[in-house]
Amino acid sequence: MAALLLLLGLSTVKPAAAFYNSHSALGTNTNEIMDDDSSAPFIDLMKMALPFREARQLNKGNIEYDRNGWPKTISQGGQAGTRFVSKLPVGTIPSGQYIVLYEGEGKLDYRNDASLVAGALGRDIINLDPGKDNELNATLFILATNPANPIRNIRILPPGGICANNPFQRVAGAGQCKGNYLSFEQHSSKIIFNPDYLTYMRDFRVIRFMNMSGITRNPVYAWEDRASIDQQTWGGAEGIRGAPMEVMVELANRLHADPWFSMPHAASNDFIRRFAEYVQANLEPSLKVYVEYSNEVWNGVFTQHAFAKQQGVQMGLDPDPNQAAYKFYSKRSVDVFGIWEQVFRGNKRVVRVMSGLVGSTAMSKTILSYNGAYRFTDAYAVAPYVYGDANALRKARSVSDIFQVMTDPKYPHSLPNEIKLIAKQAEVAKSFGVDLIAYEGGQHLVDMTTKSDTQHPNNLFYAANRHPQMAAIYQQLLTGWKQAGGKLFVHFSSPRIYRKYGSFGTKEYITQPDAQAPKHRALLEFTRVNRCWWNGCSGDTLVRQAKPAVTLEAMKTQSEPLDATAPQYEPIHGEPPPFPMGNIPPEDAAPPSVETTLVTMRTMPNEQYVAGGGALIRQVRNPADVWAGASAYQLRNVLNGKIDGTADLAAMWQASWDQQNLYLRIGVEDDRPGVSDSTVPWEDDAVELYLDADGSMSQQYDQRNDFHFIVNLKAGNIVLGKNSPKIDRVPLRHTVTRSGNGYVLDVTLPWAGLGISPRAGQRMGLDIHVDDDDDGGDRDGKLAWKAKQDDAWQNPALFGGVILGE
Template sequence: MAKLRRPRGSRILAPFLLLLGLTATHHANAFYNSTSALGTNTNEIMEDDASAPFIDLMKMSLPFREARPLTKGEVQYDRYGWPRSIAPGGQAGTRILNKLPAGTIPRGFYSVLYEGEGKLEYGNDASLVEHTPGRDVILIDPGTDNELSATLYIKATNPANHLRNIRILPQGGICASNPFQRVASAGQCQGDYWSFEQHSSKIIFNPDYLKYMRDFRVIRFMNMSGITRNPVYAWEDRASIDQSTWGGAEGIRGAPMEVMVELANRLHADPWFSLPHAASDDFIRRFADYVKVHLDPSLKVYVEYTNEAWNGIFNQHAYVKQQGQRLGLDPDPQQAAYKFYSQRSVEVFRIWEQLFGSNERLVRVMGGLVGSTQMSKTILSHNGAYRSTDAYAVAPYVYGDTNALRQARSVSDIFRIMTDPKYPHSLPNEIELIRKQADVTRSFGVDLIAYEGGQHLVDWNTKSNDQHPNNLFYQANRHPQMGVIYKRLLEGWRQAGGKLFVHYTSPRIYQKYGSFGAKEFITQPDGKAPKHQAMINFSRSNPCWWAGCSGNTLVRHTKPATTLEAMKTQSEPLDATAPQHEPVHGEPPPFPMGNTTPEQEFSGNAPVNPPPAAQRLLVSMRASPAERYVNGGNALINLRRNGADPWQGAAHYVLRTVAHGKIDGTQDLAALWQASWDQNNLYLRIGVEDNRFVANTPVPWNNDSVEVYLDADGSLNSQYDGRNDFHFIFDMANGKVALGKNSPPQERIAMNQRVIREGEGYVLEITLPWNAVGMSPRPGMRIGLDVHVNDNDGTPQRKGKLTWRAREDEAWRNPSLFGRVILGE
């Protein structure tokens, strides 16, 4: 084992802060990308991201509150996600690295800087070497498994001065004039040495990451920004520089806008921003204003409304379909979705144009499916949207056919399938699809570009990384022949009429979710990365060939005089063979992701004279409810649509967990809940079917009763905060509501409720004013909510309890067990 020196140096007292005025000086060799025809997508920020974009490992870690069982016991957090109190016996833990290939980051000593008082411990491949107040030195060493995994634990913290602003930084640094290379000491610089430990807030980015990214003309920030399944609406809910980490689950993770703009400036690369699907005009306006002020004025900006609005696996598709139908844009739900996407895209473009004062630097992008010119024509022609659009983006992926790939027995079989014309997404057929799309976009006077593309060897049905055909996929991606496939794809792209090609994606580990990374990890040698080699060779042999590519002036086409509506009748149907891929880290979400059609919703086709509310709700319990979960398990409750009926279009959520006692199947007890909201109230409805209605004790939770739990600010701490954490108990014996003992005083609460009895069931309807719980609602806001139903059946105490989210009967004193809910539009 090589000998490692322990670093010394003064600790940083200031918190992590972006200092835009102190960016590293651009060296001439930074602009490798000035004539590049290629771009790259970024990855999601996670602890297993093998592109390792940030020098501070903490910024890629798992949030403490998500890291159970590493985090356990009663933990409360500050506004930035740092644990501010930990009860005895508890701890707050996080993963800072997870199964990364050795060499992704340097093996060696790292400084852990922090503020506050408490006790830190380390695990897996991280071990403590030296401790002084405010600074630990740890050794990160991959060990014999040749993988990097590391954990950090806060075992105790002083609530009056809690541990916070933790940074985990390597030894060494950079020369400010060359941010693309690590150096060991000041002796390797000409007086401009910046150590990682002392200048992390200015350096920000991993030099290895910058070195990789500098070859690309465009950086698409879709994944890094965390917009996938993210219903963010208000500016106040955007990612913050001061958050403890920018990693985490969907809807939580995402780099701040300031960081993305700074990366584009350092690389002198045009940024491509994908804006959240539910973002307000105010959000869009403020985002555009920041970019205008802080982005290098010699750079263009690619502006796109959301990502893959056509793709049914994403809740942004459900959103645009819902909005298109609400506005009556087309009787066909899919066509309504495409038209709303087109319409909202133009609205977003116009906001950016207003803020920039013109559209000279703006590349206005709409996107669609490479195999459907029908979709392209609908999107571009709707209300003449093509006149406000500069580029139409598709995702040309080569793989052949999924069923054929499952029968492959060798790497040679894989390449044969990828190139055989009889398979719909073989290389020759994909190039033909590109040619058709180029003909369509040319007729509309817009460029054809690729928002993603490359190989697409993945089988979503596999359950493990080693299951066939995954190992063949990995071998194929490492094989020189894959470089040949890439060369032919890129050359075919150019010849068919395509322009900018943005590859999917940055270095990423090969696993059952796909082998999409151009490399397997950021420091992998070029000689072992045939896809990356092929792209760089193509870029240098084919400097960008279209007008305006290499400069900062956008060259636009002359638009045709007509909207070309007639073209839609000549087009082919939607390509059902196209991959609806979702490259993710970790298991796919266990719930449907917002793609429920209106026909599946129980109240979507209500008769003119509907039956009583109780009957409608209870009848729906016998069918499959339309649950709508977003961001990996958050229930979505929408804004009230109908002034007379707050439940119109509301999804159902079923209580499935027996958290106490015994429930003898759905014939004994079954329950579900619905909700909607407006600026004044939260509307909640719980339907219960109970084969025996009993109320025989003075204790409300021992009778047949309903408990509603609400954490109005969504903090989900492990203890009630005395402000906006509530436990309501509705006693069916007397129709009264009681407050759990940990709730705030009763005089603060004013609500209306009623119970409707029907057969062997009942419906409880609740109207709860927001001001009674001290909140002002907005779309995208997260709250904590849970619904429990107690069943008595004639026993002295309750016989059992059904819950929606809590897995144990401790929610009365532990709000962290509540479910998570997002307020939709």
């Protein structure tokens, strides 16, 4: 019900002021939801409070909680407490009287800068006064609750409200509106957002919800464990806090801003699919959505890095644990992208984002090149931060010393060197056909070794961030970013208090005057002077770069070093070449009829994986060309023997389907094709097709629809492996087209013969193996698409997964 009320909110209210961001080249990061978040995004202060469960220092006695975190029983003499605002500078939120609404029976108490003015069942009036320290701290306690009707659904709301046609401005009462007044008290579930927060956020084209969604160190896996509208609070510690997706989508809609969602690192495919389904159904159709797998998976301080490292090592992606982590991140990102694309029925609105360390082009190349991930990626994101050098900053004795370190070229992360790093990353991004964007960026004056907010050099950091020269640094950083080839720049971050953990907020609190916020002024000035400069920035249409053509060798990233050269265009006769199946020079190509057969296999691999990591098999759109739009998948696993690189043997497969047939095409490049001298076909050059038509994927052939087809290239026929059931109801059809050192095998498998009635979304097991014999006798080696051991002939569980698409 709460989610339904949310969707009946103010999404349709679109005053002109909401579109200030239409031509903005900048985005903003949100903050973590906490009681000391001075961006104060929500009008209900309880939504930013410390969870009762976590407030151990405020609790007494035995307390039991319901599933939403509300205390349902408190032992005699006990109390359950929460801190709902902490360390907020005066003026962050209005001082004065607030309304506390609640359901249930019991006794509430207010302390610190909060005091009770008047009380009635279900409704208290409290006063919030920051006092002499000009800092607001307030706590709420439940001293008693009726177990049969416990206190719950507490809301702490400011006085006044908004005019329905202008959610960006607080008003004191109905007299300031023309018949469309909405009070905070009566319409909190519709208004949701602090008008001052909306006013700040409306200047930015993209909102990155990484912090607001609580992604960092969040172990959530199951959909049922996601953040809920009805939770006591959306705040708390890492791994617990996070706003519901409904709230984030609603904010994007009201601001007409493209949302950027970071998916939890351990989330199941079901979680990701349902998240995408909600966004697809509820996000304004004119908005794009940026999708990223987790946050800074490369960063060793985060548990998501440890998770990726563990997964990568277990999968055997690389002998080096860190590189294994990068490759797992790349692989899982592509999986996530595929799920979103399936839900959105394509990727016209989905911006697929990978990210890495700005100072490491080697990392960028590994992430983008692994299994050809760049082909499924639209943008590569880095975080250009300027600070100079940590040790030099500790030696600073004045604000001018701070700026000297930040701008001196001898320090690795000085302004000029950071711009050089950006330029290098821009070159890498361009070579892979992806945009370079910034997921974070700005100044990075922070010393994590300090123990208090006032310990040196923290006070100098705060003063530098308040100094006009910081605006000049931001202007130069953003100008350098644009000149180097960067596109969208998502700064870090929304207003937040300056502390030992950093001075990252562009303002120190949400209502701070612009005159006191040089970084914020710099962002606004840059936006004003530098309106969208790249194609597709200001419109509703997603514009992508053309992907580079590459060779099979460039795609074999598992054996490449970390600093492997990015794929480049290699023009032939002035045109980007097709995929070089067989490395056939143009003058040696087959006759036109054969060339037409081969051309699809000559396009570069377009491996599209969808829900659950299954390869997508598209439905035939044009009966005259069953391969139009079909994805192509490369065989990379050497099962036994020895394959001396792609010059020795390389292969790809494609598939499509209609209501009558499953179509398979396998293209093979062999330096010595046609060797055939053995009594069994798999000891010569041969192709083996494995199919589990009902997707049961058991460890034994079921004698119904688990098949092992062996294509005998010498005899020109197809035989069945000994564990397969016989097919005599409908004959199979196949052709082999040869050209130079390459050949293409086309197989048509009638569904009637497989005992299957096909449907979109159907899962099957499938694998393709190619046997290679170069010198007679037994085969020399074998390539496979999915199997890692040569037992697929007796174990269908080793097949890969495929899904029939629309």
